Amino acid sequence: MQPFSYARAQTASDAVRAATTGGSKTRFLAGGTTLYDLMKLNVETPANVIDVAGLKELEGIDASGSELVLGAFSRMSDVAAYPAIVAEYPAISESLWRAASQQLRNMATLGGNLLQRTRCAYFRGGEPFACNKRKPGSGCSALGGIDRGHALLGGSDTCIAVYPGDLAIALVAFDARIDVLGRNGQRTIMVEELHREPGETPDIETTLQPGELILRIRIPKTIMGRASTYHKIRDWESYAFALASAAVALDMDGEIVRAARIAIGGLATRPWRVRDAEQVLVGRTLTLQAAREAGEAALQGARPGHDNAFRIELGARTVADALMIAKQRA
Ligand SMILES: Cc1cc2nc3c(=O)[nH]c(=O)nc-3n(C[C@H](O)[C@H](O)[C@H](O)COP(=O)(O)OP(=O)(O)OC[C@H]3O[C@@H](n4cnc5c(N)ncnc54)[C@H](O)[C@@H]3O)c2cc1C
Ligand code: SF4
CATH class of the missing domain: 3.30.43.10 (Uridine Diphospho-n-acetylenolpyruvylglucosamine Reductase, domain 2)
Structure with missing residues (x-):
């Protein structure tokens, strides 16, 4: 060090x-x-x-108003267990429970969770490996290397690292925003606009300006919260990052879908909202077949590498299963 x-x-x-x-x-x-x-x-x-x-500006959990407000320094375990969140936003609670281990969740904060960096082994492995994210212009060891855990969506010729966090996937499904404080004052941005695709500059991972501090997360209240879930498939159930995950929320009229929200994780270079897949469901009876079609739409455009093609089918099934879980809660 x-x-x-x-x-x-x-x-x-x-x-x-x-x-x-x-x-x-x-x-x-x-x-x-x-x-x-x-x-x-x-x-x-x-x-x-x-x-x-x-810092008091980063503290607190408030579910009393028209938005759910979560201070950036709230611990993952506190938010996951907060009764109003468990009841009204199960997808958010589950995205936290299914992340990391209990010891880590007791220590780790929401702001840090959003800004965690990729788990790409070549990035973390240091100097022996070329990595454009760690050392711009040095190349990408994952392209042509072992890419079982790498991104199928949103990659570029310079980087295919997966965005590893779980919480951001659920937040994107709920149109959440963050308040940030910078040298020019406070501004608000959608969580969906926080993380960048790698493009030609994989070292620039977010749209935050240098020195900007996340103060809080704000989630609009919606009746879709209750009929939501975060479904995560991983190599080990004890704790591991997602091979594929889906945050879904439903507004149902009996068996018919009035509106759906779907975001996928573990598969893309940033949290990936899939509006085309949401539209597949609107006005339809939510059968396993319809859920399956939405899952396939969610993975449209996926580009497999050497070892990760199996995660296209896994991703489609994860979305379909998440939809059936959420339907039970509607
Ligand atoms: C073994 C292991 C397994 C894990 N598994 C999972 C998993 O399955 N799913 C998952 O989602 N995560 C997982 N994690 C990641 C873990 O959730 C993150 O390490 C944690 O959430 C980071 O929070 P922190 O408060 O410790 O952040 P820190 O380590 O303190 O900070 C992380 C980054 O965020 C920046 N930062 C922190 N707070 C702010 C703020 N308010 N404003 C601006 N910048 C800020 C810091 O400068 C730093 O760059 C795992 C981690 C480990 C070690
Ligand atoms: S995928 Fe991205 S993070 Fe991983 S080695 Fe390539 S450039 Fe680095």
Whole structure:
């Protein structure tokens, strides 16, 4: 690990000021479960670390208004178990319960979860491996390498790394937004617009400006919340990242679908909302056949590599199964 300076911010504005002054080698520290991990691997080498623990602007869970508001420093385990979220937004609770281990969820925060970096082994493996994300212009070891866990959707000729988080998939299905604070003040962006596809610059992963701090997540209340689920398929049920996942929510008129929301995870370079697949269902009776067609539509355009073609069928089935689970809750 490289030497670095550590400071604890007293307010959100202090944190942003320190991050702006510190430049591109500054990182915010929340639970540390990703940042310290990558620092020990020498993949992240910040010169300055700004601890945002205890900032009141990032705290709190509020389900009382027209939106569900989740402070960015809320711990994953607290949000997963929050009674109103378990009842009204099971997809969000499940996306957190099915992520990582209990010890990690007790430590890790929502803001850190959204901004976790890819688990691509070549990225994490350091110098022996070419990686455009870690070292722009060096190449991509996954293209032509072992790509069983890599993206089928949203990849480019420079990078096919999967976005690994679970929470963002559920948030995208619910049209969630985040409030962020930067040197020019506060702004709000859709979670769907937070993560970028790699294109020619896989090292630029989000649309955040340097030094911007996520304050909170806001999720509009919807009757579709109750009829929702986050379905995750992985190599080990104890804990593992998704091979394929789906967040779905339904508005049903008896057996007929009035509206559907579908987002998929573990398959794309960013959280992937699939509106064409949603439209496949509207006005139809939700049978297994209809769910299956929506699943196939969700994987339209998937580009397999060497070892990952099996995840196209897996992804379609994951969406179909998620829809049938959500139907039971409608
Ligand atoms: C073994 C293991 C298994 C895991 N499995 C899963 C899984 O199945 N699913 C899943 O979703 N995740 C999984 N994770 C990832 C885990 O959920 C993340 O490490 C965690 O959520 C990160 O939160 P943190 O608070 O520890 O973030 P930190 O490590 O403190 O920060 C992560 C990044 O976010 C930035 N950051 C943090 N907070 C803010 C903020 N408010 N504003 C701006 N930037 C911020 C930091 O600067 C840093 O770059 C796993 C992790 C491990 C180690
Ligand atoms: S897929 Fe992306 S992160 Fe993985 S080696 Fe290639 S450039 Fe690096």
